[in-house]
Amino acid sequence: MKNTIDNRQVARLLEETADLMEIDGADSFRVRSYRRAAETAQQTTVELAATETAELLAIPGIGKGMAANIRAITETGTFPQREELLARYGAGLLELLKLPGMGPKTVALLWDAAKVATIDQLAAAIAEGRLNGLPRMGEKQIAKLSKGIEDYRRGAGRFRIDAAEQEAARLVAYLSSFDGIDRVTPAGSLRRGRETVGDLDLLATGPACEPGSTEAAVEHVAAYADIRDIIAKGENKISFHTREGLQVDVRLLPGSSYGAALQYFTGSKAHNVALRQRALKMGLTLSEWSLARLDDESVVAAATEEEIYAALDLKWIPPEMRESLGEIELAARGELPLLIGLNDLRGDLHMHTTASDGRNSIREMAEAAVARGLGYIAITDHTKALAMANGLDEKRALEHMARIREVDSEMEGRIRVFAGIEVDIMGDGSLDLDDEVLAQLDVVIASVHSRFEQPREEMTARVIRAIENPNVDILGHPTGRLLLRREPYDLDMGAVIRRAAELGVALEMNAAPERLDLCDRDLRLAKELGAKVVISTDAHSIAGVGRMEYGVSQLRRAWLSAGDVLNTREAEGFVAGLRRRA
């Protein structure tokens, strides 16, 4: 693997520069062009470092200036504009922007007036009362910042599952390319499907990983191009940070204890403790090396997880369930639920097109869904309250609906295309589209978009009023949670889920990795109360259609089966009901 700058690093540098430019008060359209270029770098399939300048210029959104910037980045790792801004402001300001309520103007204000350049300095400035009296810095604003700092520090260091998985995939490919490494498996919270991971655990096995002969393999790991610094390097383990800041632990293991190690490093800690207690009661001891007899230390099982669980009189437990929430008892009784899998899903009920803020047409989305083997989709563009997303008003919504129905018939039964919409829940709980229009659509998703701090009771009442509208079928991102950035809305999800169950309104598990709105606790409650759940992608382009793997992990973590989810093979009656308004 060559030591080159890849597209996502180009994207990150452009994005950071856009942030700094905003703090610097640069022209907003100029800033937007940097953001657009960053997005393009992220999305494009061509490798920018290996692309001629003439070809760069052919990419929409990349002109002369940006092509020069990209060239500089791929050749030198940075570019003049960024260096200039970093020299003036420092990188700490970029972190400040991550606090909720902190935008470029506030960062600039705090920098100018209080010389605040990092989160630590902000915390100190608040403690010393140096923010008091600054423009737009009232009591509430300062309290909000304090809470933001607290939340940020708690979430710091965790990475979203999709980012961790992409890094894992790159590392697996790199490690597997080494002669003598046969198999590489991610363990830890990534394998358990958690929405964020603290560090990446990779287990490698093969001839080069056997005790006493690991030196060459360790050196191979240490030569990985994306390493920022090496934390520790031993005979069987090497730990490092990637350039993105993710900590990675690679362990080289003998094949004979691969199962024990995989079990041990997958966790969770609580599950492992419970499992070891069970082993002890059976006269066995479980470690990362093996399951062995207590009396004569003879190995009972070690090579595969299945053998280990079987030797403990347990069915193999899916990693997503390993949180010590009763799964061991169920496995002992042979009563583990059959968890939902990707293959159970039949339809994707939430997606956007060029009519609002999507990047592809209805037809293109439908074809992408056919390619992914789906039986039906619903097109659900935004409504007018999301003006920035070019949301639809009543007139456009009806025209769009007619066009969706045309495409549905053009597809000639290869797939069903339903006409839906994603309405915005307003501050008072009303929906931002007339009921007469909503009543003509097949699927109505109600979502909270604008973020503001309402007291818990009002927020809850607002969402409940919205789903009481008889036209609403699905409650979309109800918590508005964006991982690593902010807390969920202060919302009584228990009350919302209870009401949704009574009304028959389904709860959406938004599978987009930056969303994953419903946490496993919410999903468990939904199952308990008999509330319907759907999983969908919120796809904004053909790349996102049907990509539900991260969301499915969350459903599995909540022990849901295909029968608990509406858009599966088990619930075809649901589809029949969708066309009620046609």
Place this chain on the structure above:
DNA sequence: GCCGTTTTCGGCCCGACTGTTTTCAGTCG
């Protein structure tokens, strides 16, 4: 900074909401 021209500069997604304003700036989506 990009684009598309009405070829050489002007347009480029804007509405809801909060807090601190006494009429609106800043953030978010």
